[in-house]
Amino acid sequence: MIIDCDNDLQLLSRSCDIAIIGGGTVGLTIATSLSRAGFDTVVQESGGEFFESKSQSLNDAHVTSRPHAGIRDGRARVLGGTSTLWGGQLVRFSKLDLSDRPWANSNAWPITFSELTPYYKRVAEILGLAPYFDNEIAIWKRFGLTLPIETSDCEFFVTHWLKEPNIARHFSSDIRELTNLCVALHAHVTDIRCDEGSDSVSAISVHNGRGTSILLKPRVVIMANGTIEISRLLLLSAKLNPKTPWASNKWIDRGFQDCLDLKAAKVSILDKRRFGDVFDNIFLGGFKFQPKLRQSDEFLAKNGLLNIACSYQIKHRAAEISTKYLHSLLFNMESVKIAP
Ligand SMILES: Cc1cc2nc3c(=O)[nH]c(=O)nc-3n(C[C@H](O)[C@H](O)[C@H](O)COP(=O)(O)OP(=O)(O)OC[C@H]3O[C@@H](n4cnc5c(N)ncnc54)[C@H](O)[C@@H]3O)c2cc1C
Known part of the structure; x- marks a missing residue:
């Protein structure tokens, strides 16, 4: 009511x-x-x-x-x-987010990562997120895609987007x-x-x-x-x-916490199929899952940094054409007069 x-x-x-x-x-x-x-x-x-x-x-x-x-x-x-x-993009905290980060003058949160973790499943139930994955790699495996290569500097994660934000x-x-x-x-x-x-x-x-x-x-x-x-x-x-x-x-x-957003680099793709396997959005049960890349906790701590994550935006000619088309459409609409 x-x-x-x-x-x-x-x-x-x-x-x-x-x-x-x-x-x-x-x-x-x-x-x-x-x-x-x-x-x-x-x-x-x-x-x-x-x-x-x-x-x-x-x-x-x-x-x-x-x-x-x-x-x-x-x-x-x-x-x-x-x-x-x-x-409506849902993402989990990393261990480091809740920990003491003396290089950033940031104390540990009053709750720990292991206290928080069990509640992700509970929130998923309340929000009706099905299928729910508590492990990112399981999503790639489910689709039989080539798994991303983990390094000690970077790790992959997947965000889960609500159908109704x-x-x-x-x-x-x-x-x-x-x-x-x-x-x-x-x-x-x-x-x-x-x-x-x-x-x-x-x-x-x-x-x-x-x-x-x-x-x-x-x-x-x-x-x-x-x-x-x-x-x-x-x-x-x-x-x-x-x-x-x-x-x-x-x-x-x-x-x-707040996030700064910027375009960081231009990437040339060497193996389009492999790149797509890792970074293409995945649609499952009507939900969008978006693969992303983040610096590992180890790397952030070693270099005195806060959280850094990225996703890729594909820019190709078709997108440019449609933007130009939209501009011309808007321009034309401005010059249209509607009769009273
Ligand atoms: C453009 C944008 C994109 C974002 N994208 C994402 C995303 O994809 N994923 C993500 O996790 N986060 C995202 N965020 C951040 C996310 O929206 C917030 O972290 C989240 O909504 C906070 O939820 P909340 O319930 O704490 O506060 P809010 O959703 O802001 O709710 C607080 C409510 O309390 C009410 N209120 C305030 N003071 C009082 C009072 N004194 N008495 C009564 N009512 C009061 C307000 O009117 C409001 O309705 C985004 C934020 C923005 C601006």
């Missing part, structure tokens, strides 16, 4: 077992999973069902050091969150049909409170877009409102209530 708090914020006052702050990629995945397991779940989403600049402006931020356009252009305040912008559309039938799942739109969480001396969250404060607020007391609160907004909400709550247990937690506002 979807409710709109701009119409009636009191609708939220119904008792709620689990509150999930944020109806984006993570929030809707967790909410669906918990509701399917029988828990009463309410998702507080500050955006609306569709993109609107009023909600999007809640993402505004002032960047004080290097310019970072992603903080504005790379996040969406809408049901489905940033999955309304992404391509917008997570709100992906879970739309669950959102419509699960009676114990409520998605509240225009429900902007502004404060998380704990009772004095307690480690547990006692209440969350929710505002709608019309300036009205309500205090909710769910049994469990899950923050899924995006890495930057989670930090912002925790910092704001700690400012309002300086005795909150996380006020001195050193992890808040740290550990962000």
Whole structure:
């Protein structure tokens, strides 16, 4: 069920077992999973069902050091969150991503690689990824393709693309049909409170877009409102209530990752068949699997680098022709006048 708090914020006052702050990629995945397991779940989403600049402006931020356009252009305040912008490409972390990387001034994550690994299969089940491969090489083997040659510097991996990248559309039938799942739109969480001396969250404060607020007391609160907004909400709550247990937690506002994207090199292919065996996209069960190449953890650690991965873009004459054709089409369309 979807409710709109701009119409009636009191609708939220119904008792709620689990509150999930944020109806984006993570929030809707967790909410669906918990509701399917029988828990009463309410998702507080500050955006609306569709993109609107009023909600999007809640993402505004002032960047004080290097310019970072992603903080504005790379996040969406809408049901489905940033999955309304992404391509839906799923990829696992490598061991090194979670480890101590002193050369990059980056501490190890508070969870380990082996703690995380079993959950990939669980996520695959929730997202309905079938067939699911926990081992990249199995995909090539399944097709009887020539296996890529591993070196100590490079390794191959395969990304798995969702059929429907917008997570709100992906879970739309669950959102419509699960009676114990409520998605509240225009429900902007502004404060998380704990009772004095307690480690547990006692209440969350929710505002709608019309300036009205309500205090909710769910049994469990899950923050899924995006890495930057989670930090912002925790910092704001700690400012309002300086005795909150996380006020001195050193992890808040740290550990962000972003990716730089560039065209790195022109590659001349010597053996087209072999190249195709390794790098052609694979389609299986309606899913796209995209083979990629990354520097091995060993190489990254030895050279003091962060993650580096690449895929190949085939550029041939046909692509150039179609781009030229498109340009001429657009140009011609500009000169067309439509009669009133
Ligand atoms: C162009 C682009 C392509 C990308 N491609 C990929 C890809 O292929 N694969 C990949 O893994 N990643 C990709 N990413 C990154 C990926 O989209 C994000 O990492 C992912 O969506 C984060 O999920 P999330 O649930 O943490 O946050 P979001 O999806 O951003 O969801 C957060 C939700 O919380 C809501 N919210 C925020 N604050 C509050 C509040 N105080 N109260 C209530 N609600 C709140 C927001 O409105 C939003 O709906 C891409 C990103 C971009 C921009």
